[in-house]
Amino acid sequence: MAAASRNRARDKYSVLLPTYNERENLPLIVWLLVRSFQESGSNFEIIVIDDGSPDGTREVAEQLEKIYGSDKILLRPRAKKLGLGTAYIHGMQHASGNFIIIMDADLSHHPKFIPEFIRKQKEGNFDIVSGTRYKGNGGVYGWDLKRKIISRGANFVTQVLLRPGASDLTGSFRLYRKEVLQKLMEKCVSKGYVFQMEMIVRARQLGYTIGEVPISFVDRVYGESKLGGNEIVSFLKGLLTLFATT
Amino acid sequence: MTKLAQWLCGLALLGTAWATLALDPLGLHLPLPCQQVLWPFPVYLLVAFGCYSLATIGYRLATFNDCEAAAKELQEQIREARADLSQRGLKF
Numbered sequence A: 001m002a003a004a005s006r007n008r009a010r011d012k013y014s015v016l017l018p019t020y021n022e023r024e025n026l027p028l029i030v031w032l033l034v035r036s037f038q039e040s041g042s043n044f045e046i047i048v049i050d051d052g053s054p055d056g057t058r059e060v061a062e063q064l065e066k067i068y069g070s071d072k073i074l075l076r077p078r079a080k081k082l083g084l085g086t087a088y089i090h091g092m093q094h095a096s097g098n099f100i101i102i103m104d105a106d107l108s109h110h111p112k113f114i115p116e117f118i119r120k121q122k123e124g125n126f127d128i129v130s131g132t133r134y135k136g137n138g139g140v141y142g143w144d145l146k147r148k149i150i151s152r153g154a155n156f157v158t159q160v161l162l163r164p165g166a167s168d169l170t171g172s173f174r175l176y177r178k179e180v181l182q183k184l185m186e187k188c189v190s191k192g193y194v195f196q197m198e199m200i201v202r203a204r205q206l207g208y209t210i211g212e213v214p215i216s217f218v219d220r221v222y223g224e225s226k227l228g229g230n231e232i233v234s235f236l237k238g239l240l241t242l243f244a245t246t
Numbered sequence B: 001m002t003k004l005a006q007w008l009c010g011l012a013l014l015g016t017a018w019a020t021l022a023l024d025p026l027g028l029h030l031p032l033p034c035q036q037v038l039w040p041f042p043v044y045l046l047v048a049f050g051c052y053s054l055a056t057i058g059y060r061l062a063t064f065n066d067c068e069a070a071a072k073e074l075q076e077q078i079r080e081a082r083a084d085l086s087q088r089g090l091k092f
Helices: A002-009 A025-040 A057-068 A084-093 A111-124 A145-162 A178-187 A192-205 A229-245 B003-022 B032-038 B041-062 B068-087
Strands: A012-019 A043-050 A073-075 A099-102 A128-132 A139-141 A174-177 A210-214 A216-218
Touching: A012 A025, A012 A084, A012 A111, A025 A043, A025 A057, A025 A111, A025 B068, A043 A057, A043 A084, A057 A073, A084 A099, A084 A178, A084 A192, A099 A111, A099 A178, A111 A128, A111 A174, A111 A210, A128 A192, A139 B068, A145 A192, A145 A229, A145 B041, A174 A178, A178 A192, A192 A210, A192 A229, A216 B068, A229 B003, B003 B032, B003 B041
Parallel strands: A012 A043, A012 A099, A043 A073, A128 A210, A139 A216
Antiparallel strands: A099 A174, A128 A174
C-alpha cells in the first residue's frame, strides 16, 4: 500500500502542446492547465512545440516561461511547420514525465478533464485514456447539423470497418504512458485525422488497454474552417488503408 | 489477419452457405417456401443493414450532446485568465 502511494507520488504528467499561430490561445490554455494541475496536486510540465509561428507565439511562450518557471513551461520550438507526428516525437524527447498528455492548443480541449483522465488511468491501470465526444455526457459545441451528420456518419463507418473498441477515434485529447506512446509513434505512418485513428488501432493490436472519459469539445474554429470535400476524401482513403492493412 | 481479410473470409463463408442452399448443387430439394426466402436473402441482409445504419446514425445524431454550459464556462474562464495573466505581467 505504502509502495503504491509512493509510486503515485512519483507520477509526472508531460503535456505536449504543438502550436502554430496560437498567440491568442497559448496563454489561456497554459493558465487553465496550471490551474487544473494545481487543483489536482499532480506533478506536471508543459512542453510547447512551436513550429516557427509568424504571429509571435514564441514571444508569448517566453513570457509564460518567465511567469511560471522553466521547470513547468518548456519551450522546444522548431524552425518551421513540420507536422503533428514529428512534434510529438520531438516533444517526447524532452519530456521528463512518465505520462504524456496530448491535446489541442486552441481551447477546444479543456484541461479540467485532465484530472479525470488521471483518475481513470489509475482506476483501470490503463495504458491509454482517450477523451470521447460520443459517449456518456461527452459532446460538442459550435457544430451545425451538417457537421454532426458527417461526424456521426464517419464514426459509424469506422466502427463497422475497424471495430476498434473505442468510441472516438479521431479525437486528439489523450493520456498515454510514455513508453506506450513511443512504441506507437514508431509504428504509425498516417497523417491528420487518420493518424489519431491509427494510434488507437495499433494500440489494440499491441494489446494495450484503453479507457475512455467523456469530454466536451468547444469548437470555436469551425466557422472559419469548414470540413471540405477534400478532407472527407482523404479521411476515407486513410480509413480504407487502415482497413486493409491492420 | 487484417480487417479486410476477416471480412472477405466472413463473406466467403456466408456466400458459400447461401450458394449451397439456394443453387442446390447437392440436390437436397428444400421445400418451396424455404427456397423463395433464400434466393433474395443477400438483398434482404443488405437492406436490413442499410436500415440499421440509418437508424443508428439517426439515433446518435439525436443524442449528440450540445455543450452550451461548457462554452459559457470557457468564456468566463478566458476573462478570468486574461485578468490574472495581465496582473502577472503578461503583455498580450
